[in-house]
Amino acid sequence: MAKVTQLYESIEPVSGKREAILNAALQLFTERGFHGTAMPLVAEQAGVGAGTIYRYFESKEALVNTLYQDWKDFQIAFIKDNVPTDIPLRERFRIHWNRLLEFATKYQVAFSFLELHFHAPYLDEKSRAIEQQGHIALVSFFQECLQQQVVKKLAPELLGSIVWGIYISVVKAGSAECFKITQAEIDQIEACCWEAIRL
Amino acid sequence: MAKVTQLYESIEPVSGKREAILNAALQLFTERGFHGTAMPLVAEQAGVGAGTIYRYFESKEALVNTLYQDWKDFQIAFIKDNVPTDIPLRERFRIHWNRLLEFATKYQVAFSFLELHFHAPYLDEKSRAIEQQGHIALVSFFQECLQQQVVKKLAPELLGSIVWGIYISVVKAGSAECFKITQAEIDQIEACCWEAIRL
Amino acid sequence: MAKVTQLYESIEPVSGKREAILNAALQLFTERGFHGTAMPLVAEQAGVGAGTIYRYFESKEALVNTLYQDWKDFQIAFIKDNVPTDIPLRERFRIHWNRLLEFATKYQVAFSFLELHFHAPYLDEKSRAIEQQGHIALVSFFQECLQQQVVKKLAPELLGSIVWGIYISVVKAGSAECFKITQAEIDQIEACCWEAIRL
Amino acid sequence: MAKVTQLYESIEPVSGKREAILNAALQLFTERGFHGTAMPLVAEQAGVGAGTIYRYFESKEALVNTLYQDWKDFQIAFIKDNVPTDIPLRERFRIHWNRLLEFATKYQVAFSFLELHFHAPYLDEKSRAIEQQGHIALVSFFQECLQQQVVKKLAPELLGSIVWGIYISVVKAGSAECFKITQAEIDQIEACCWEAIRL
DNA sequence: CATGAATGAGTTTTCATTCAT
DNA sequence: GATGAATGAAAACTCATTCAT
Numbered sequence: 001m002a003k004v005t006q007l008y009e010s011i012e013p014v015s016g017k018r019e020a021i022l023n024a025a026l027q028l029f030t031e032r033g034f035h036g037t038a039m040p041l042v043a044e045q046a047g048v049g050a051g052t053i054y055r056y057f058e059s060k061e062a063l064v065n066t067l068y069q070d071w072k073d074f075q076i077a078f079i080k081d082n083v084p085t086d087i088p089l090r091e092r093f094r095i096h097w098n099r100l101l102e103f104a105t106k107y108q109v110a111f112s113f114l115e116l117h118f119h120a121p122y123l124d125e126k127s128r129a130i131e132q133q134g135h136i137a138l139v140s141f142f143q144e145c146l147q148q149q150v151v152k153k154l155a156p157e158l159l160g161s162i163v164w165g166i167y168i169s170v171v172k173a174g175s176a177e178c179f180k181i182t183q184a185e186i187d188q189i190e191a192c193c194w195e196a197i198r199l
Numbered sequence: 200m201a202k203v204t205q206l207y208e209s210i211e212p213v214s215g216k217r218e219a220i221l222n223a224a225l226q227l228f229t230e231r232g233f234h235g236t237a238m239p240l241v242a243e244q245a246g247v248g249a250g251t252i253y254r255y256f257e258s259k260e261a262l263v264n265t266l267y268q269d270w271k272d273f274q275i276a277f278i279k280d281n282v283p284t285d286i287p288l289r290e291r292f293r294i295h296w297n298r299l300l301e302f303a304t305k306y307q308v309a310f311s312f313l314e315l316h317f318h319a320p321y322l323d324e325k326s327r328a329i330e331q332q333g334h335i336a337l338v339s340f341f342q343e344c345l346q347q348q349v350v351k352k353l354a355p356e357l358l359g360s361i362v363w364g365i366y367i368s369v370v371k372a373g374s375a376e377c378f379k380i381t382q383a384e385i386d387q388i389e390a391c392c393w394e395a396i397r398l
Numbered sequence: 399m400a401k402v403t404q405l406y407e408s409i410e411p412v413s414g415k416r417e418a419i420l421n422a423a424l425q426l427f428t429e430r431g432f433h434g435t436a437m438p439l440v441a442e443q444a445g446v447g448a449g450t451i452y453r454y455f456e457s458k459e460a461l462v463n464t465l466y467q468d469w470k471d472f473q474i475a476f477i478k479d480n481v482p483t484d485i486p487l488r489e490r491f492r493i494h495w496n497r498l499l500e501f502a503t504k505y506q507v508a509f510s511f512l513e514l515h516f517h518a519p520y521l522d523e524k525s526r527a528i529e530q531q532g533h534i535a536l537v538s539f540f541q542e543c544l545q546q547q548v549v550k551k552l553a554p555e556l557l558g559s560i561v562w563g564i565y566i567s568v569v570k571a572g573s574a575e576c577f578k579i580t581q582a583e584i585d586q587i588e589a590c591c592w593e594a595i596r597l
Numbered sequence: 598m599a600k601v602t603q604l605y606e607s608i609e610p611v612s613g614k615r616e617a618i619l620n621a622a623l624q625l626f627t628e629r630g631f632h633g634t635a636m637p638l639v640a641e642q643a644g645v646g647a648g649t650i651y652r653y654f655e656s657k658e659a660l661v662n663t664l665y666q667d668w669k670d671f672q673i674a675f676i677k678d679n680v681p682t683d684i685p686l687r688e689r690f691r692i693h694w695n696r697l698l699e700f701a702t703k704y705q706v707a708f709s710f711l712e713l714h715f716h717a718p719y720l721d722e723k724s725r726a727i728e729q730q731g732h733i734a735l736v737s738f739f740q741e742c743l744q745q746q747v748v749k750k751l752a753p754e755l756l757g758s759i760v761w762g763i764y765i766s767v768v769k770a771g772s773a774e775c776f777k778i779t780q781a782e783i784d785q786i787e788a789c790c791w792e793a794i795r796l
Numbered sequence: 797c798a799t800g801a802a803t804g805a806g807t808t809t810t811c812a813t814t815c816a817t
Numbered sequence: 818g819a820t821g822a823a824t825g826a827a828a829a830c831t832c833a834t835t836c837a838t
Binding site for chain 2: 031032033034035036116119120121132152154155157158161162164165166167168169170172173176179181185188189191192193195196197198
Binding site for chain 4: 566
């Protein structure tokens with residue numbers, strides 16, 4: 001997690017340039033899309049020369065893939081983090097849910113970036129592989145739930161998809177300008193999620 | 200709906216070219232992305248000259264926006280369609296849900312196209328406006344549900360988002376190569392949806 | 399031979415652009431070298447847009463290779479041409495020699511181009527293959543000479559190399575500004591060549 | 598000659614870096630061409646920093662010109678060297694010829710380098726001037742031959758060109774993979790050379 | 797002196813769009 | 818109307834050279 005913190009806080013001692021480039025690219029790719037963002041623009045935003053980017057990343061595609069993999073890895077780690085196993089599954093689900101929302105709130109741009117680039121044709125094999133691990137934490141959690149017969153008898157991947165789908169859709173709705181979601185609503189939606197899958 | 204039928208059956212008598220272009224673009228934009236698809240390729244696939252596209256569409260952006268708007272309009276109409284009002288809300292929900300899945304099944308490419316281009320930076324204001332009407336049918340349905348107090352007390356947009364999110368996520372999971380979803384599972388997921396939102 | 403004539407006389411009916419590009423490239427690559435010649439310069443000299451070159455040639459390397467192969471093929475054909483077989487070998491040698499010099503005189507730029515690009519690292523396999531056929535006509539002529547025992551007993555390739563080497567070196571010396579070679583001198587050098595190899 | 602020995606043996610005490618750079622450049626320019634060789638690559642091969650090259654050479658062009666002039670000077674000196682004047686001209690010619698071949702054999706890379714860069718557009722005036730002195734030794738030898746009327750009455754430059762052309766062509770043929778030249782053949786070719794020019 | 801990270805001018809190449817036929 | 822060859826602006830990327838350390 002320390003690594004990504006640097007992405008945001010840029011405390012790296014020796015050379016902040018790599019991080020500056022990654023941050024500039026994250027923002028611009030999210031705002032304008034991959035193909036809509038020219039490399040000199042990334043360079044300018046990062047405060048480096050155009051050629052400098054190529055000292056750190058082999059190509060534009062390598063840059064977007066690094067970004068995708070770094071953030072997806074971080075997202076997976078962030079979500080998994082800190083969930084005690086000695087509490088009721090219902091409680092654990094709440095913690096999972098809160099972590100999901102915490103990520104979306106703390107790293108809004110990264111959240112949008114990951115969603116926007118899901119299955120993009122310029123993502124390489126490694127990115128594709130990580131993509132599919134997206135809700136692996138949810139899936140293994142639901143395997144446990146299934147064993148203890150607290151959730152409906154459905155493939156754990158499907159249970160994961162249901163919760164993940166609600167998560168993505170609700171966060172998207174919330175970040176669209178139309179209306180703001182309160183904490184109370186988030187808690188209610190968490191309850192909805194559980195109702196959806198519980199036995 | 201007649202219009203979209205033409206997109207698929209191409210029975211238009213006078214000039215099939217416009218439809219041919221739209222069909223070619225739909226497929227190519229979905230497979231290769233907007234920026235990854237060169238206009239001459241669209242022309243070739245449509246069996247017309249490169250210049251011909253510009254007799255029907257002002258620009259590449261105009262083409263993708265027309266495509267987006269046509270299909271989003273059609274999707275909205277398709278989903279709304281044929282839902283009787285004189286049956287229990289629970290029954291109506293099931294019909295809504297089935298319509299959603301019918302659309303995704305019948306028009307797989309268009310479904311992917313719409314998902315893929317959600318919030319793309321080259322979509323114009325009109326497309327953005329329609330985007331937000333995405334689950335308007337669901338929203339108004341849930342307004343009725345709320346009045347009759349059969350669903351949880353949440354903003355109808357949020358209820359719509361929850362169901363829509365499950366829908367998108369599950370269809371995506373199903374079209375990914377990893378695993379196939381059976382009709383029985385689809386019915387079970389429909390039940391989950393209802394459990395999520397019912398009072 | 400008709401094909402190369404067009405390279406020079408540009409009588410091609412439909413599209414002179416391909417020929418214009420080849421002619422411009424021939425001259426510029428010879429004057430400034432391959433890497434020293436920017437594609438827009440070729441385009442300008444050819445009187446076409448920069449993008450047009452890529453309608454006819456896949457890449458800059460494809461252009462230089464086409465040029466090399468076309469001219470080397472033509473050179474080989476030109477030299478072989480019109481040598482009667484019913485005259486003494488000594489006479490035939492004179493005709494060969496004169497053809498060599500005719501080529502160098504008529505197609506000075508192409509002669510320089512071929513010499514300059516011999517074994518260049520951007521030549522592809524096909525060009526390399528043709529390269530080695532360079533003095534194939536001389537080699538087979540010397541095979542005949544060997545059978546009739548009118549030349550020294552040396553590998554025909556070596557006999558070919560000797561004559562070819564004199565040819566290249568003398569033409570180079572003649573085109574260098576320092577001094578001009580007269581027809582009389584050329585005839586004398588032809589005699590030298592024969593003395594070099596005769597028995 | 599001592600200078601060039603250093604090029605090869607790198608025994609210079611104080612600063613071997615200049616020699617290391619020259620050696621690296623000689624090899625790389627010959628293998629990959631002038632434009633195909635990036636300066637940092639030269640630096641790496643030489644075991645010095647990229648900036649260090651610019652302490653010894655003003656620019657890439659200055660480097661290649663230094664290389665050209667050093668080696669051409671050395672080649673001229675090497676060829677001239679050690680030819681006694683009190684022996685028959687026919688004998689002296691043999692010695693000259695052997696020196697030529699000795700150079701090509703001992704300094705294969707340098708021989709290729711000189712041939713490859715003949716008349717390159719990035720060579721400066723001084724290099725061009727030396728270029729033309731290439732067979733100056735041969736020329737002055739042939740002036741003597743002409744005075745003693747042992748060779749054909751041709752401009753000494755032309756006589757030089759003939760012998761030089763055979764030399765270059767035969768060495769090239771020998772270093773091409775196609776076939777190897779034996780010492781016996783070399784001696785025979787030397788005889789051919791003399792036959793070519795003798796009265 | 798030596799370094800090598802950083803640069804930006806310049807390169808090849810692509811592609812949306814036009815317009816003469 | 819329809820065409821598709823031609824275009825040139827703009828993109829990704831390279832590399833000789835510099836300069837702070």
